[in-house]
Amino acid sequence: MMVDIDVMIKAEEVNKEYRREGAIIRALIDINLEIKEGKFVIIQGPTACGKSTLLNVLSGLDLPDSGKVILDGENISRSTEDRLARIRRRKIGFVFQDFNLINNLTAIENVESALWPTVLRNKEVENRAIAALRDVDLLERKDHFPVQMSGGEKQRVAIARAIVHRPRVILADEPTGNLDPDSETMIMNLLKKLNKDYDTTMIIVSHRDLSKWCDQLIKMDKGRIISIK
DSSP states (O other), X not given: OOOOTTEEEEEEEEEEEEEETTEEXXXXXXXEEEEETTOEEEEEOOTTSSHHHHHHHHHTSSOOSEEEEEETTEEOTTOOHXXXXXXXXXXXXXXXXXOOOOTTSOHHHHHHGGGOSOSSOHHHHHHHHHHHHHHTTOGGGTTXXXXXXXXXXXXXXXXXXXXXXXXXXXXXXXXXXTSOHHHHHHHHHHHHHHHHHHTXXXXXXXXXXXXXXXXXXXXXXXXXXXEEO
């Protein structure tokens, strides 16, 4: 099989269904897309259109019922969970709407947690976490707990945690969904900067119009891709 070396993620005829209260929900229907390495991509659509399911399938957090997903040249559609876990750990960083920080850990400890377990020495783990917090301009808050931070600061810690192992891809599920407009602009500008500085492929799903930041806009509705620009 010939693989385009510039394509970071490719989905071919991907379908996904769920059963809910006896009904079949077609979450993804005949999804075909290519995302080039280093691109900043927005997947936009209304609530329950399938965009978060698509993100999960592209990352291997969920598997398609049919079709295949190729990540960095590897077909992950039928990989074992152990293999998928290794791929995610090495190649993917995750950012979530609700931050998913550990409340009893400081900012730097939350970032370090993405490297656990590790063969790295404690000082190397600390140095990598410090560098990640510096990248998101939050080093001065490294010893603060989540309860002491604003929403925008918590999301910056979450982004630092996502980039600490220098992933090939960052997947962000509604990363500005809980933020005010000013914080949204700050977070999107930060993600754009990280995308350019580290040539990291950035894939963001949102119900909001974030198209001014992206290289590629994918619109979804009712489980289908309705346009790619």
